[in-house]
Amino acid sequence: MPVNYFPAEFEVLRNYDKCIQCRACERQCSNKVHWFDADFGKMLSHDEKCVDCQRCVSICPTGALKIKPNENAFRKSANYTQPLMTEAYRQAGTGSVLLSSMGTPKDYPVYWDKILLNASQVTNPPIDPLREPMETRVFLGKRPTQMKFKKNGELDLSLEPSLALNVPIMFSAMSYGSISKNAHESLARAAEELGTYYNTGEGGLHKDFYRYGANTIVQVASGRFGVHKDYLNAGAAIEIKMGQGAKPGIGGHLPGEKIKEDVAHTRMIPRGTDAISPAPHHDIYSIEDLRQLIFSVKEATEYKKPVIVKIAAVHNVAAIASGVARSGADIIAIDGFRGGTGAAPTRIRDNVGIPIELALAAVDGRLRHEGIRNEVSIVAAGSIRCSSDAVKAIALGADAVYIATPALLAMGCHLCRSCHTGKCNWGIATQEPELVKRLNPDIAYHRLVNLVTAWNHEIQEIMGGMGINSIEALRGNRLMLRGIGLTEKELQILGILHAGE
Amino acid sequence: MKINAENLSFRELNEKIRSSKSRKIEIENMLGQRYTGSGCTGKDIHISGIPGNALGAYLTECDITVYGNAQDAVGDAMNDGTITIHGNVGDAAGYGMRDGKILVKGSAGYRAGIHMKEYMEKKPLMVIGGKTGDFLAEYQAGGRIIVLGIGFEEQCPVGDFCATGMHGGVMYIRSEHEPDHPEQVLCEDAAAADIKAIKPDVELFAKKFDYDANELLNAHFFKLTPNTNSPYRRLYVNN
Numbered sequence: 001m002p003v004n005y006f007p008a009e010f011e012v013l014r015n016y017d018k019c020i021q022c023r024a025c026e027r028q029c030s031n032k033v034h035w036f037d038a039d040f041g042k043m044l045s046h047d048e049k050c051v052d053c054q055r056c057v058s059i060c061p062t063g064a065l066k067i068k069p070n071e072n073a074f075r076k077s078a079n080y081t082q083p084l085m086t087e088a089y090r091q092a093g094t095g096s097v098l099l100s101s102m103g104t105p106k107d108y109p110v111y112w113d114k115i116l117l118n119a120s121q122v123t124n125p126p127i128d129p130l131r132e133p134m135e136t137r138v139f140l141g142k143r144p145t146q147m148k149f150k151k152n153g154e155l156d157l158s159l160e161p162s163l164a165l166n167v168p169i170m171f172s173a174m175s176y177g178s179i180s181k182n183a184h185e186s187l188a189r190a191a192e193e194l195g196t197y198y199n200t201g202e203g204g205l206h207k208d209f210y211r212y213g214a215n216t217i218v219q220v221a222s223g224r225f226g227v228h229k230d231y232l233n234a235g236a237a238i239e240i241k242m243g244q245g246a247k248p249g250i251g252g253h254l255p256g257e258k259i260k261e262d263v264a265h266t267r268m269i270p271r272g273t274d275a276i277s278p279a280p281h282h283d284i285y286s287i288e289d290l291r292q293l294i295f296s297v298k299e300a301t302e303y304k305k306p307v308i309v310k311i312a313a314v315h316n317v318a319a320i321a322s323g324v325a326r327s328g329a330d331i332i333a334i335d336g337f338r339g340g341t342g343a344a345p346t347r348i349r350d351n352v353g354i355p356i357e358l359a360l361a362a363v364d365g366r367l368r369h370e371g372i373r374n375e376v377s378i379v380a381a382g383s384i385r386c387s388s389d390a391v392k393a394i395a396l397g398a399d400a401v402y403i404a405t406p407a408l409l410a411m412g413c414h415l416c417r418s419c420h421t422g423k424c425n426w427g428i429a430t431q432e433p434e435l436v437k438r439l440n441p442d443i444a445y446h447r448l449v450n451l452v453t454a455w456n457h458e459i460q461e462i463m464g465g466m467g468i469n470s471i472e473a474l475r476g477n478r479l480m481l482r483g484i485g486l487t488e489k490e491l492q493i494l495g496i497l498h499a500g501e
Numbered sequence: 502m503k504i505n506a507e508n509l510s511f512r513e514l515n516e517k518i519r520s521s522k523s524r525k526i527e528i529e530n531m532l533g534q535r536y537t538g539s540g541c542t543g544k545d546i547h548i549s550g551i552p553g554n555a556l557g558a559y560l561t562e563c564d565i566t567v568y569g570n571a572q573d574a575v576g577d578a579m580n581d582g583t584i585t586i587h588g589n590v591g592d593a594a595g596y597g598m599r600d601g602k603i604l605v606k607g608s609a610g611y612r613a614g615i616h617m618k619e620y621m622e623k624k625p626l627m628v629i630g631g632k633t634g635d636f637l638a639e640y641q642a643g644g645r646i647i648v649l650g651i652g653f654e655e656q657c658p659v660g661d662f663c664a665t666g667m668h669g670g671v672m673y674i675r676s677e678h679e680p681d682h683p684e685q686v687l688c689e690d691a692a693a694a695d696i697k698a699i700k701p702d703v704e705l706f707a708k709k710f711d712y713d714a715n716e717l718l719n720a721h722f723f724k725l726t727p728n729t730n731s732p733y734r735r736l737y738v739n740n
Contacts, residue, residue, distance in 0.1 A: 096737050
């Protein structure tokens with residue numbers, strides 16, 4: 001008998017009094033956890049295959065199922081925890097790099113939860129957003145720094161290209177390939193209805209989605225997948241991806257199994273071939289090189305579209321952002337290390353980068369200090385979990401935020417962190433046709449619209465409470481923030497006072 | 502239409518090219534202006550002088566001929582058309598090119614043909630007459646790269662780390678000296694069928710730059726192909 005070094009992570013608990021043997025769980029599970037044993041005449045389960053995606057629980061008509069963490073425990077150690085031991089067993093068995101998905105589950109500080117918001121009392125009274133206008137419209141791009149006049153003396157009203165958002169929230173980059181076509185369609189339609197933008201990621205733009213171009217940000221990354229003139233011109237903005245918060249210094253790698261016909265067509269590569277976008281752009285070794293790529297896409301699109309440069313939040317992010325701001329970029333997207341990913345080496349995801357809160361505050365502070373904050377807009381990304389996170393991000397200096405994990409949640413994701421297996425039971429992070437069709441874009445897009453609309457209401461409520469009636473007045477307004485339980489150093493980096501001060 | 506590029510910024514020069522109604526455009530006195538022909542369609546551009554970086558990026562249905570040397574990032578992500586260089590090119594020529602042809606009479610710098618890819622009828626081609634620097638065809642995922650090594654017969658005409666991460670396409674190197682290449686790439690002597698396959702490409706090169714194609718083909722070629730289209734499959738374990 002082979003020795004099993006580690007037990008199943010989860011336990012499937014089935015209430016046999018409730019189970020009616022409809023076998024829905026069996027049909028719904030792409031991991032093949034559930035099976036019907038004809039000899040015993042009952043449903044059984046392969047617990048070791050379960051990823052706790054909760055699909056069977058959600059679909060079971062009698063509520064007979066529960067998935068629980070396996071209570072079997074290795075001998076307790078605060079140093080060598082059970083996950084660490086299990087990972088060592090996995091690697092000893094395979095000799096391979098550990099691969100994970102979505103944001104790090106580790107217990108790093110979440111600064112959003114250590115920042116409190118202000119509200120008005122007595123003087124400068126709160127504003128009721130149900131009764132009074134509350135501006136959540138945001139423009140992203142370069143701001144004019146001086147008045148310009150034409151030769152005939154008239155005021156020159158021409159502006160640099162910009163993005164106009166009805167809500168200060170955009171959908172962050174997720175490629176077609178890492179997520180399904182139905183998921184992309186849902187994001188595109190939601191962005192259109194909300195008056196905001198979704199992002200193709202580095203997977204090209206499916207031919208069916210060119211019609212959402214006015215609400216699309218097209219991405220260019222090191223692999224140049226699906227990048228051509230029509231693609232660049234199809235979007236409202238072009239994003240050059242230099243890094244991703246979940247895996248700074250690491251590129252993208254879509255395994256050949258996920259390159260089905262349609263994905264191959266969109267990426268313009270042969271079916272079944274790995275799609276590799278390495279971390280470095282092999283033509284970018286300096287800010288000057290980055291400037292070259294920015295202007296090559298600006299030339300190709302005749303300066304009609306703003307260019308976003310997306311960087312991961314790393315130790316010297318402020319200096320990097322300062323360089324990017326001088327490189328000709330119109331918008332900088334900063335992606336914090338708690339952000340999600342469709343696949344990343346576990347050790348990278350869990351150990352590399354810095355939190356978005358600190359990165360954002362550092363970048364905004366640096367750009368202000370250098371007098372170039374108006375040269376670029378800042379988009380904060382990487383674990384903006386709810387509307388109050390978004391408000392705090394804006395008060396720390398962001399012009400808008402990118403969300404991705406909450407958008408996936410809206411579509412049904414239960415954060416089982418198994419995207420890299422390609423067997424997403426919710427039809428999101430998969431290319432298997434029978435799984436993809438489980439995600440109905442008509443429903444999913446509506447749920448996305450609901451989510452962002454609800455957040456926007458909350459943002460208006462919070463701003464109203466502060467006596468602020470526009471995102472413009474909230475941006476970089478750190479007086480609206482107070483730290484709770486933070487050290488002097490953390491407060492200094494965040495540029496905020498402690499509660500009670 | 503003739504354009505004198507003297508004292509024109511790249512933006513002014515590109516606007517002149519874009520707004521020109523004639524297909525054939527002759528640029529004189531070019532001195533390092535970048536992005537010429539970036540995203541350009543339906544033009545035949547002839548350049549005297551030295552074009553700057555990112556010549557012919559995202560090129561579509563457009564021909565560019567340079568009567569001299571070109572700099573870095575020639576034909577970045579180009580999609581169609583032909584770029585002909587009667588001289589040498591700098592680094593990262595043909596980065597991520599998907600279709601079209603880049604023909605270089607002289608040598609190429611580092612990282613030529615990196616990320617070259619193909620899809621269905623789209624099959625890019627790069628022919629380098631002389632030698633290339635390190636990292637030729639890194640991450641090549643499709644298309645054909647031919648290095649002729651003219652004038653460099655005594656050495657291998659490609660630098661180190663050739664074909665690192667190659668997982669598609671094919672590369673031919675005219676040399677007696679085997680190139681440095683990684684394990685996942687198969688390097689073999691080109692067979693008669695291979696020579697026949699590249700004959701039209703070499704003939705095109707020979708015609709452009711006034712060589713005898715048969716003489717060029719009558720030599721030893723190495724053929725490099727990837728062993729697998731998924732070189733990193735076994736690198737990972739699900740966690």
